[in-house]
Amino acid sequence: MAKRSYTKTYMPEQAPETRMHNFEEVALGYDLESGKLEASRCLQCKNAPCIDACPVMIDIPGFIKAIEDGDMPKAYEIIARYSNLPAICGRVCPQEKQCEMVCRLGRNKRFEPVAIGKLERLVADWALEQPIEEKSTAFDKGKVAVIGSGPSGLTAAGDLAKLGYDVTVYEALHAPGGVLTYGIPEFRLPKKVVRKEIAIIEALGVKIETNVVVGKTITMDEIQQNFDACYIAVGAGAPNFMGIPGTGLNGVYSSSEYLTRINLMHGYEFPKYDTPVHQSKNVVVIGGGNVAMDAARSARRMGADKVTIVYRRSEEELPAREEEYHHSLEEKIDYSWLSNPTEYLGNDKGELVGVKCIKMALGEPDDSGRRRPVPIPDSEFIIEADMVIEAIGQGANKVLLDTFPELAINKWGYIDADEESCATSVPGIFAGGDIVTGAATVILAMGAGKLAAKEIDMYVTNKK
Amino acid sequence: MRQLSEKQFEMWVSAPRVAGKAKAGQFVILRTTEFGERIPLTIVQTDPEEGLVEIIFQVIGKSTAELATFKEGDSLHDFVGPLGMPANVKKYGTVLLVGGGVGIAALYPIIKELKKAGNRVLTILGAKTKELVILEEECRKYSDELIIMTDDGSLGEKGLVTNAMEKVFAREKIDMAWAIGPSIMMKFATMTAEKSGVPVYVSLNPIMIDGTGMCGGCRVTVGDAIKFACVDGPEFLGSEVNWDEFLLRSKQYGHEEAESFEAYQKEMADLG
Numbered sequence: 001m002a003k004r005s006y007t008k009t010y011m012p013e014q015a016p017e018t019r020m021h022n023f024e025e026v027a028l029g030y031d032l033e034s035g036k037l038e039a040s041r042c043l044q045c046k047n048a049p050c051i052d053a054c055p056v057m058i059d060i061p062g063f064i065k066a067i068e069d070g071d072m073p074k075a076y077e078i079i080a081r082y083s084n085l086p087a088i089c090g091r092v093c094p095q096e097k098q099c100e101m102v103c104r105l106g107r108n109k110r111f112e113p114v115a116i117g118k119l120e121r122l123v124a125d126w127a128l129e130q131p132i133e134e135k136s137t138a139f140d141k142g143k144v145a146v147i148g149s150g151p152s153g154l155t156a157a158g159d160l161a162k163l164g165y166d167v168t169v170y171e172a173l174h175a176p177g178g179v180l181t182y183g184i185p186e187f188r189l190p191k192k193v194v195r196k197e198i199a200i201i202e203a204l205g206v207k208i209e210t211n212v213v214v215g216k217t218i219t220m221d222e223i224q225q226n227f228d229a230c231y232i233a234v235g236a237g238a239p240n241f242m243g244i245p246g247t248g249l250n251g252v253y254s255s256s257e258y259l260t261r262i263n264l265m266h267g268y269e270f271p272k273y274d275t276p277v278h279q280s281k282n283v284v285v286i287g288g289g290n291v292a293m294d295a296a297r298s299a300r301r302m303g304a305d306k307v308t309i310v311y312r313r314s315e316e317e318l319p320a321r322e323e324e325y326h327h328s329l330e331e332k333i334d335y336s337w338l339s340n341p342t343e344y345l346g347n348d349k350g351e352l353v354g355v356k357c358i359k360m361a362l363g364e365p366d367d368s369g370r371r372r373p374v375p376i377p378d379s380e381f382i383i384e385a386d387m388v389i390e391a392i393g394q395g396a397n398k399v400l401l402d403t404f405p406e407l408a409i410n411k412w413g414y415i416d417a418d419e420e421s422c423a424t425s426v427p428g429i430f431a432g433g434d435i436v437t438g439a440a441t442v443i444l445a446m447g448a449g450k451l452a453a454k455e456i457d458m459y460v461t462n463k464k
Numbered sequence: 465m466r467q468l469s470e471k472q473f474e475m476w477v478s479a480p481r482v483a484g485k486a487k488a489g490q491f492v493i494l495r496t497t498e499f500g501e502r503i504p505l506t507i508v509q510t511d512p513e514e515g516l517v518e519i520i521f522q523v524i525g526k527s528t529a530e531l532a533t534f535k536e537g538d539s540l541h542d543f544v545g546p547l548g549m550p551a552n553v554k555k556y557g558t559v560l561l562v563g564g565g566v567g568i569a570a571l572y573p574i575i576k577e578l579k580k581a582g583n584r585v586l587t588i589l590g591a592k593t594k595e596l597v598i599l600e601e602e603c604r605k606y607s608d609e610l611i612i613m614t615d616d617g618s619l620g621e622k623g624l625v626t627n628a629m630e631k632v633f634a635r636e637k638i639d640m641a642w643a644i645g646p647s648i649m650m651k652f653a654t655m656t657a658e659k660s661g662v663p664v665y666v667s668l669n670p671i672m673i674d675g676t677g678m679c680g681g682c683r684v685t686v687g688d689a690i691k692f693a694c695v696d697g698p699e700f701l702g703s704e705v706n707w708d709e710f711l712l713r714s715k716q717y718g719h720e721e722a723e724s725f726e727a728y729q730k731e732m733a734d735l736g
Contacts, residue, residue, distance in 0.1 A: 172544070172674075172676050173674060173676075174495060174541070174542040174544070210542070211542050211544035212481070212544075213547065213676055216485065216546055216547060217481050217482065217485060217544065217546070218485075237678040239678070239679060241680065241683070241690055243690060247683075247690060248706065248709040248713065250712060250715075250716040251716075253681075254679055254680040254681075256678055256679045256680065257673060257679035257680055257681045260679050265502070265673065266499075271720075271723060271724045272499060273499045273500075273501075274499060274501035274526060274527055274724060275501040275502075276717050276720035276721070276724070278716075350708075350709065397677050399676060
């Protein structure tokens, strides 16, 4: 066998100068040859640590071996046993903090870990090209309602259907997918991938009903009467605002609104699509997570001259994925480190003209172990801006919770559910994903969905 | 589908789940086609047995113009609701309800419920001209007194709804008031009610996208807090609303709205 290369096999990308002006996918994916080459870097460990580091515990050496052998059907069959959304996870998982972080090859000096995410994507994309097989399962084990069609709800629904349950997913928006559809932009996660992956779940017999707001269109009472069990996976979709002076000015957005207009409503294709998005020259994005990266890179593609990310800590603490941060630098996104906005400045028409910020210094570590930013007195400065996007996190949406007072809520406003079983204070009602943990990752939400499916199966089986 | 005036239309939509749950003061969000935007419209009334929901809209831009082309039997791409909190209906004593233009459609279900709750109901309807006074008979049916004001005097008295409000306040004690109509009318109705010390509810109509509390596009400053009109409202006490901010925010897409409407009208003209 040829000597293993130190670095991951190269995956082609759209050049920054080109992709800055379009919403097409940045990373273009491996072909089979480069996939086989990368697969041959895997050490095929016996007690592979990568498996334990994957929230849904995919048999990683197993599917990589199949790629190396050129057996794509087998590679897909192995992944599909564990994951219902591999084309999505291969693209958006923070692998550097999960499977790839513990890869034994990567632990060796000078070696990069195996590109597990890129290989998963290769297999999943191959599967999306295959005709979808309609499964004709007899659903004789019971009826389960899933509320929310994000990654957690879809995973639970897929697993429950495989187990023989008649599953109905209720979605408030007009399109399923949750954050995969309205949040993560096309250039990172093409919507045709999301649609196809959801179609595969529907082919298992899962029914998805859109335009249903549980708590409004139908009540939790009705769900409890009509189903044997219910999985609540409504996410953490309510945007937080800093609440500083000027938040009501025109040009001030939550990242949720900005990204929903662009992704769900196709605002970047206005006026072919009816929903407008402002064209701005100087955009400031507040925050340092993946959502901030997505918002900033979207604003760049909408034609902004200058996009600045304002982050209150330093480069070292940036929570965004490394890959996304590098992409943002290549796309000429500017950073104002150790800065925090204190006021939005407007003109007499109520339009934003600038963001007043203050410089920060890092103090003692806080509960999260990161050094706490503290403002430096008299260090205010102004960034000229006609749009500001706050990407400072989301909280629990109260629409469902307010109509279901029996359900216990924790002190952060999320559902109080058992980590080991997804069980809530109400028998038969399970919950998982961001509505339990607060905003986290796609793969953690999927992990919760898998767990919930197993626990719901046990609950319904024991009840009968 | 029925045309009420040159630009106002009434439509009954088959949506059994929405019809079964809707309460006065709530709204729906609809999308005409797969390219459409999501627009909020108040639920005027429902027929739960037939599973029907009535909406009334005025053609002011592309989406409403497109909606006006729908014929009986056509399907809307999306229709979701009921959304928002129901109006704060209970027995107050004597209530004054003020509606302006197409806002009368949103006021009517509240008039009806307040009457059913045992209130003495006084109603003022205002519009530019006679043709634009909608639901007159329906409102009259549930009102103990109905006053009509038009800008040109073509129906009822000539003048603004606030002139009529002042007369009512001068003549008797009002326990609670509602004002629903164009933003500027709601602002002045609030000021008029404040002068007489009467609390007034308004139904805000900010820009919305999802309508379920997940984006904050519809945020308004109420008291000192940021509220989302789609989940916390749309009904708020008028005296607590930051009207200047609200009015400026409503206009933020004026340019794009005009661009979209012009493109649509040109496309329709080209199709002949």
